[in-house]
Amino acid sequence: xxxxLSSQDRKDLDKFIKFFALxxxxxxxxxxxxxxxxxxxxSSPTGSDWFNLAIKDIPEVTHEAKKALAGQLPxxxxxxxxxxxxxxxxGDSMELEIWCLEMNEKCDKEIKVSYTVYNRLSLLLKSLLxxxxxxxxxxxxxxxxxxxxxxxxxxxxxVQLSGLGEGFQTVRVGTVGTPVGTITxxxxxxxxxxxxxxxxxxxxPPIMGIIIDHFVDRPYPSSSPMHPCNxxxxxxxxxxxxxxxxxxxxxxxxxxxxxxxQCVFTVTKAHFQTPPPVVTxxxxxxxxxxxxxxxxxxxxxxxQPAALGVGSADMGYPLLFAGGLNAAHPHQxxxxxxxxxxxxxxxxxxxxxxxxxxxMCTPLDGVHYSAATPSSSEDTETVSNSSEGKCGSPHDLxxxxxxxxxxxxxxxxxxxxxxxxxxIPFAMFAPKNVELEDNDxxxxxxxxxxxxxxxxxxxxSEGSSGSSTGNTHDDFVMIDFKxxxxxxxxxxxxxxxxYREFQNPPQLSSLSIDIxxxxxxxxxxxxxxxxxxxxxxxxxxxxxxxxxx
Amino acid sequence: xxxxxxxxVGGLPHVPPPRGQMVGPxxxxxxxxxxxxPAMNCRAEVLEVSVEGRQVEEAMLAVLHTIxxxxxxxxxxxxxxxxxxxxxxxxxxxxxxxxxFAYVRVSSEELDRALHKAVGEFKDALRNSGSDGMGxxxxxxxxKKKSRWPFSDECIPWELWTIKVNVVNLANxxxxxxxxxxxxxxxxxxxxxxxxxxNRHEYLPKMPTQSEVDNVFDTSLKDVxxxxxxxSYQITDSLGTSVTTTMRRLIKDTLAL
Numbered sequence: 001x002x003x004x005l006s007s008q009d010r011k012d013l014d015k016f017i018k019f020f021a022l023x024x025x026x027x028x029x030x031x032x033x034x035x036x037x038x039x040x041x042x043s044s045p046t047g048s049d050w051f052n053l054a055i056k057d058i059p060e061v062t063h064e065a066k067k068a069l070a071g072q073l074p075x076x077x078x079x080x081x082x083x084x085x086x087x088x089x090x091g092d093s094m095e096l097e098i099w100c101l102e103m104n105e106k107c108d109k110e111i112k113v114s115y116t117v118y119n120r121l122s123l124l125l126k127s128l129l130x131x132x133x134x135x136x137x138x139x140x141x142x143x144x145x146x147x148x149x150x151x152x153x154x155x156x157x158x159v160q161l162s163g164l165g166e167g168f169q170t171v172r173v174g175t176v177g178t179p180v181g182t183i184t185x186x187x188x189x190x191x192x193x194x195x196x197x198x199x200x201x202x203x204x205p206p207i208m209g210i211i212i213d214h215f216v217d218r219p220y221p222s223s224s225p226m227h228p229c230n231x232x233x234x235x236x237x238x239x240x241x242x243x244x245x246x247x248x249x250x251x252x253x254x255x256x257x258x259x260x261x262q263c264v265f266t267v268t269k270a271h272f273q274t275p276p277p278v279v280t281x282x283x284x285x286x287x288x289x290x291x292x293x294x295x296x297x298x299x300x301x302x303x304q305p306a307a308l309g310v311g312s313a314d315m316g317y318p319l320l321f322a323g324g325l326n327a328a329h330p331h332q333x334x335x336x337x338x339x340x341x342x343x344x345x346x347x348x349x350x351x352x353x354x355x356x357x358x359x360m361c362t363p364l365d366g367v368h369y370s371a372a373t374p375s376s377s378e379d380t381e382t383v384s385n386s387s388e389g390k391c392g393s394p395h396d397l398x399x400x401x402x403x404x405x406x407x408x409x410x411x412x413x414x415x416x417x418x419x420x421x422x423x424i425p426f427a428m429f430a431p432k433n434v435e436l437e438d439n440d441x442x443x444x445x446x447x448x449x450x451x452x453x454x455x456x457x458x459x460x461s462e463g464s465s466g467s468s469t470g471n472t473h474d475d476f477v478m479i480d481f482k483x484x485x486x487x488x489x490x491x492x493x494x495x496x497x498x499y500r501e502f503q504n505p506p507q508l509s510s511l512s513i514d515i516x517x518x519x520x521x522x523x524x525x526x527x528x529x530x531x532x533x534x535x536x537x538x539x540x541x542x543x544x545x546x547x548x549x
Numbered sequence: 550x551x552x553x554x555x556x557x558v559g560g561l562p563h564v565p566p567p568r569g570q571m572v573g574p575x576x577x578x579x580x581x582x583x584x585x586x587p588a589m590n591c592r593a594e595v596l597e598v599s600v601e602g603r604q605v606e607e608a609m610l611a612v613l614h615t616i617x618x619x620x621x622x623x624x625x626x627x628x629x630x631x632x633x634x635x636x637x638x639x640x641x642x643x644x645x646x647x648x649x650f651a652y653v654r655v656s657s658e659e660l661d662r663a664l665h666k667a668v669g670e671f672k673d674a675l676r677n678s679g680s681d682g683m684g685x686x687x688x689x690x691x692x693k694k695k696s697r698w699p700f701s702d703e704c705i706p707w708e709l710w711t712i713k714v715n716v717v718n719l720a721n722x723x724x725x726x727x728x729x730x731x732x733x734x735x736x737x738x739x740x741x742x743x744x745x746x747x748n749r750h751e752y753l754p755k756m757p758t759q760s761e762v763d764n765v766f767d768t769s770l771k772d773v774x775x776x777x778x779x780x781s782y783q784i785t786d787s788l789g790t791s792v793t794t795t796m797r798r799l800i801k802d803t804l805a806l
Contacts, residue, residue, distance in 0.1 A: 039639035041656045041772035043624040046637060052623045054639035054656070120750060126619050127744040129640055129653045134737040138651065171741055174748030 009113040013178055016113070017073050019050045020121045021080050021101055024128060024185065025065040025154060026055050028082045028099050031132035032141040032150045051122035053129075061152075064227060068154040074103045076181065081160075083153045084137055086144075093151070095163035096137040097189040102159070104184065108177030120176040124185060127174045135171065135189045149228050164190040591706045594746055596739050597713040600648075601728050602682070605675060605714060607645040608736060609668040612712055613688055613780070614643070614654035615740055617664070619747045620690060620708075621655050621775035625766070627759040638773050649733035652740065657773045667780040674784050675716060682716030684784040690776045692754050693764040704779075707752060710743075 030037050039054035049055075065080075074080050079102040087093040111117055132138060141150045161168065173185040534541075600608045623636030639656035654661065671686045678684070688710040694703040719725050754776070757765045766774045 036642035036644065036651075037653075038641035039656060041623070041637060041639040043626075043636040043772050045623065045626065045634045049637040052635045052637055054637045115756075122622075123619060123747060123750075126640075127748055130615050130618065130740050130744055133642065133651050133653055134740045139649070142651075172748075173744060176750075 009179070013113045013117065013180060014073060016118060016121055017178075017183065018069075020125070020183070021069065021074060022057075022062055022065050023050055023053075023055050023125055024099070024101055025080075025082055026057055026061055027125060027128050028084070028132060029058065029061045029152050030056065031129075031138060032084055032152065034141045034144045034150065051118065051125050053122060053125055055125070060227070064154050068156045070156070072156065074101050074156075074183070076103055076105055078157060079103070079159050081155050081157075083155065083163075084141075085151050085153070085163075086137075086140060086148050087151055088148045089146075095165075095190060096140065096150075097135060097187055098159065098161060098164065099185070099187045100159050102184045102186070103181045106177065106182045107179055108182070109179050111177055111179060113179065117176060117178050121183075124174045124176055124183075128185060131171060131173045131187065135187060136191065137189060151228050153227065161188050164188055165192045167191055590752070591709055592746075592751060593709040593711070594742075595711045595713065596742065597715070598732070598735055598739065599715040599717055600732050601719055601725065602676070602716050604645075604647045604728070604732055605672050605716060606665075606668050607648050607650070608732065609671065609686055609712060609714070610654075610664055611643075611645065611648075611650060611652040611736055612710075612739055612743070613664050613668070613686075614661075615652055615743050616688055616710055617660065617775050617778070618653060618655050619743070620778070621657075621660070621773045622766075624768075624772065624774050625762060627762075631758065633759070636772070636774075645733075647729065648736065649729050650736045652736075655773050655775075657770055659770045660773060660775065664780075667782075671782040674782065675714070678784040682718075683714065684782060685711050685713040686780065686782040687711045688778060688780050690778050693777065695764065704777075707754060 037056075039056060041054065042049075045052070069080065072078065079100050081101075082099040083095060084097040084099070085093050085095045137150070140148075144150050168188050168190050170186055170188045173187065175185070176183045596612060598608055598612075618640065621638060623638050625633045625635055627633045640653050641656045642651055643654055644651045668686070671684065675682055675684050689706045690708040691704040691706040694705055696702055717728075719728055754765045762768060765777060767777050768774060
């Protein structure tokens, strides 16, 4: 076959192919590390940069590649394959790509080894650099760390594409003809990544099992283990964030210690630029028989009112990744299935939210202290909206939900209480009494710049302003009401005004009856009259009922 | 060398790729007529992208950098016996801000600046044209052929990449988000197309001797050595013709010879 090839050429060619294979593996694995790669150009040749490309050599990867090759070179039927797979924190794994370096029999005798083949191999490596950023696994690998990691495995022999699922696609990086055959570099990648968004992915058999089936003529009985494409020196898993303790404490004070009819939630969303180790907690506070659980995780925030009919089972996806991570995690993990009267456990929110929480909680302190009157045990709920992370991934949720419940001991008219489940921020800051709306400074707020933090400066009304509105039922009144994210738009009505106006609808007439005014006896006396009236209108009622059917 | 406005330099008229010959999903491969030299054909590739206004720059840079990654080598160092050694080309990853896309470029700040400049001018021209936002940017690789005095050097193109750009306007943020992803996917396809062409291993200029190296390579950069290239662009006005560039070319034609 290689009669025309001089021995020197043959040696060179073998060396080129060997180092090409090693560099190919380096490029592929480095492209899946999840970091941006940057190497410098150097005008003076160092002599150690194969193919005139600055490709770093990660020793472990080279070692694995050499181990897989075991002194052989890619030949017909013996391809070098780099398998890239994804492994979730739960242990499920999925093959994403298989990069194959193959050799076929088509020879190009006339080609010059030392020059043309070398340059073409260099070009092929550049193409590989470009193509590795283009397959779907690249974006997945850039986001790895918390919920999943990317692993690589090198094997030599027959290409096994069965793990890629149905409908996988192939992209050919390129070919280089040599006197001993044509080198082909290609990638087969999975396109059905849909399992990531649902819980219904198949559980793939453990990697160990697959390895054994992979190789037919494997010279060595040992299986090649999967390696993480993670070359970072070491993440600080389970790092304790002392500064969070402070905000933690502040948050704790805003939790209600009064009867379980009240609750306070702090719902925050993590703001992340560089992904910190995930912090996941479930906070459960039972409220009037409602059990809420929400999770703080660094990549998503979900709110789940278990008793409101939305089952906790829907939270499967984030929990899959959230649970089981970071064994060294100092925080408590409470699974969603454990509904019940668990008292709130002070949880450490994600580090990134710490700043937000501090900001939000500090003004709350002032509010809370001023609210410490026996007549009201109303508590507050705040939200902090931090900006979304730069990922822009679809699962970044921002949910702010408020529940305002009034305690059993509050002595205000019942008509004021029917504002449970108000999905409006700062609901508790709305004026409680409609009649005093005109005098209420919240309705006619003084003009003030709205670029500051919404609660900043508005909750310093610790005691002084409590009486300024004349509404003795109000325990705390805001002087300046600057709702979040509102700005002076073209409309004369800003967000705050809108809230105020529409939070206080007129009382229902039926509810405004002063119950104490009528005695029970009078009620009973008026009953027969009412019944007579209704009996007269029986036919109308019947017709009405029929229309409903 | 970047000459953003002039479609050519030198005495020979440049053979532009015929417009309107789009066949298939945004990519054609045809050979321009060998009007320049019988022995050499200019390989021409056309890529087409539809992007939003603020994505133009990144999309163009991604494509141009990918092409130049393949068409750059390390610096040549010639030794006494006529052999040469080649320097090392470094690479780096670039993330796009307005597109869900990342690409690899050569680690050369000079080259990056040159491309930024050309693409920036193209982007400004697109914006100022006031037309539907259609234009094309061309990256041409050429060889210089020294002519005797008084004739100036010929520039003989051997590869021409044309990227047609169609700027769309989007109404709301949701559409923009979809556009980010869609353009990212499209650019992935374009990269695959480019790599496919590169790996056909078609004509490449011969490796030059030391005296000829400037006729083949751009040796002005200090860390890498791309093939001689020039970037030009045309803005298509609403009539479908690019008026200004044609006029300029006519004038140049009459003056050059």
